[in-house]
Amino acid sequence: MKPEEIYEVLTQQFSGAVLNFDTELAGDPSIHIAPTAIADVCQYLAETEALAFDSLMCLSGLDLNANDEEFAVVYHIYSMQHRHSVVIKALVPKTNPHLPSVSHIWKTADWHEREAYDLYGILFEGHNDLRRILLPDDWEGYPLRKDYKEPEFYRGMRVPY
Amino acid sequence: METTQQTESKIIELKPFADEMVVNMGPQHPSTHGVLRLELKLDGEVVREAIPHIGYLHRCFEKHSENLSYPQIIPFTDRMDYIAAMNQNWGFCLAVEKLLEADESRNFEVPERAEYLRVLICELNRIASHLLSFGTYGMDLGAFTPFLYAFRDRERLLLLFEKVCGARLTYNYVRIGGVSEIIPMEPGSIAEQNYLDEIEAFLDYFEPKIDEYNELLTKNSIFSERTTEVAVMSADMALSYGATGPNLRGSGVDWDLRRDEPYSIYDRFDFDVPVAVDVPELGAVVGDCWCRYKIRMDEMKESVRIVRQILAEGLPDGPVMADLKAVRPPKGEIYFRSEAPRGELGFYIVSDGTPKPVRVKGRSPCFSALSVMQELSRGLMVADIIAIIGSIDIVMGEVDR
Numbered sequence: 001m002k003p004e005e006i007y008e009v010l011t012q013q014f015s016g017a018v019l020n021f022d023t024e025l026a027g028d029p030s031i032h033i034a035p036t037a038i039a040d041v042c043q044y045l046a047e048t049e050a051l052a053f054d055s056l057m058c059l060s061g062l063d064l065n066a067n068d069e070e071f072a073v074v075y076h077i078y079s080m081q082h083r084h085s086v087v088i089k090a091l092v093p094k095t096n097p098h099l100p101s102v103s104h105i106w107k108t109a110d111w112h113e114r115e116a117y118d119l120y121g122i123l124f125e126g127h128n129d130l131r132r133i134l135l136p137d138d139w140e141g142y143p144l145r146k147d148y149k150e151p152e153f154y155r156g157m158r159v160p161y
Numbered sequence: 162m163e164t165t166q167q168t169e170s171k172i173i174e175l176k177p178f179a180d181e182m183v184v185n186m187g188p189q190h191p192s193t194h195g196v197l198r199l200e201l202k203l204d205g206e207v208v209r210e211a212i213p214h215i216g217y218l219h220r221c222f223e224k225h226s227e228n229l230s231y232p233q234i235i236p237f238t239d240r241m242d243y244i245a246a247m248n249q250n251w252g253f254c255l256a257v258e259k260l261l262e263a264d265e266s267r268n269f270e271v272p273e274r275a276e277y278l279r280v281l282i283c284e285l286n287r288i289a290s291h292l293l294s295f296g297t298y299g300m301d302l303g304a305f306t307p308f309l310y311a312f313r314d315r316e317r318l319l320l321l322f323e324k325v326c327g328a329r330l331t332y333n334y335v336r337i338g339g340v341s342e343i344i345p346m347e348p349g350s351i352a353e354q355n356y357l358d359e360i361e362a363f364l365d366y367f368e369p370k371i372d373e374y375n376e377l378l379t380k381n382s383i384f385s386e387r388t389t390e391v392a393v394m395s396a397d398m399a400l401s402y403g404a405t406g407p408n409l410r411g412s413g414v415d416w417d418l419r420r421d422e423p424y425s426i427y428d429r430f431d432f433d434v435p436v437a438v439d440v441p442e443l444g445a446v447v448g449d450c451w452c453r454y455k456i457r458m459d460e461m462k463e464s465v466r467i468v469r470q471i472l473a474e475g476l477p478d479g480p481v482m483a484d485l486k487a488v489r490p491p492k493g494e495i496y497f498r499s500e501a502p503r504g505e506l507g508f509y510i511v512s513d514g515t516p517k518p519v520r521v522k523g524r525s526p527c528f529s530a531l532s533v534m535q536e537l538s539r540g541l542m543v544a545d546i547i548a549i550i551g552s553i554d555i556v557m558g559e560v561d562r
Contacts, residue, residue, distance in 0.1 A: 026263035026493030058524040108403030111532040134216040
């Protein structure tokens, strides 16, 4: 199925939660989903026979601009069975970034969500082990945010070199 | 009084099992292939839980990338999977090229000669990578000789790479729009002929060696005892955890991006995709450590086949670099994946139309493959942990980025 068709299917199923289909930019088009519904939509994508999205290729956090109000969480999913892919995006407010976890649907989301939490501070509700993965546990701040300022010292060591 | 209360509230409650012992394996353990720390919760010699702790080699690839222009990022990809750096360069360049192609005003095509050189060099790099995997896996399980053999052969490959780009490990050879011309090799020149002859000599030498190594290690009874029926990963489990490449094929899933979603010129070559099957005479079942290892041995043969086809055809004439004035992709985003030796290497790139990307995310095959560790190792013996780490073939540079 093409992304447009998947968008049609999703709008019929989740009318309120599917926000729009973004084809304006070059490259992959993406389907915007309301963050609260993301787990339900993903569950539907993974379990419906005609869609059968059985693998999550990549899950990334995204901060386009320091002045933006929102982060994005981007899901690149693929179906080995039907050989089609789709890009799902959910925008979460920067003030309290949280959305449901999809780690119960695809296990690979477990570590990818931990990484997004580690580097962007996005909280994934329902994740059973949400802690830092790449940075030390006592690191302050979320480095991939565009407004991030690196600390002067970390455990007595100078950080900017 | 206050201080006592504070200390009291800081006491962490631990409720271990009666005989549970916590052992740290790594980060500086030779069989963890880099700096991986495993927190083992043991009941005698049985592993109740093995929790991987990663990040010791985190070098902020993604943060660095946001402050660099696209060509400047390529050397950083070298440092991700330093065992197969050519493939990492290529994966990144493919993603950027795909985004550049989305700009219709730009007429742009990677030259034929560059495509052939890319496949040639990257398949050789795949052999080098699998050789290292073969050698170190043997050493992890107590066989020292395969390691020496593997490094002897890998050395010849590294010399071949050195001749084409001047570096042995971090090549920066594949560039956006073609390949590097740092060491010129004119089409049809003696230098080119000598280089191709040298590759052919290596292949003639190496191809029979694969069978020798199979005799030496693959069919070795001590080795197969240690690896067969250990840590069986089902196909569903591999898919759900995002294990790709040899790990996925080792679980019996017939999937290879080079064949199923052909990029570059892979559709012109004839090669098979090795998929694991049960081997009753050794006791191997689909999805165990032995099968994952065996896929790599078989893949080396297929890489040799691809390289031989290129040598038979000869390199086409023409330039090795597309006419790209500046690398400035249009506003947009792309996710592109390619088949690196360790699996599916994806790059997610977001561009705002400036020479620097807004976001670069490397989807590392080892990162996903390592996350399966915790489930795979439950209930096994400590010595099996070593067998698992070697069989999923991780490179920590790529896990931690």
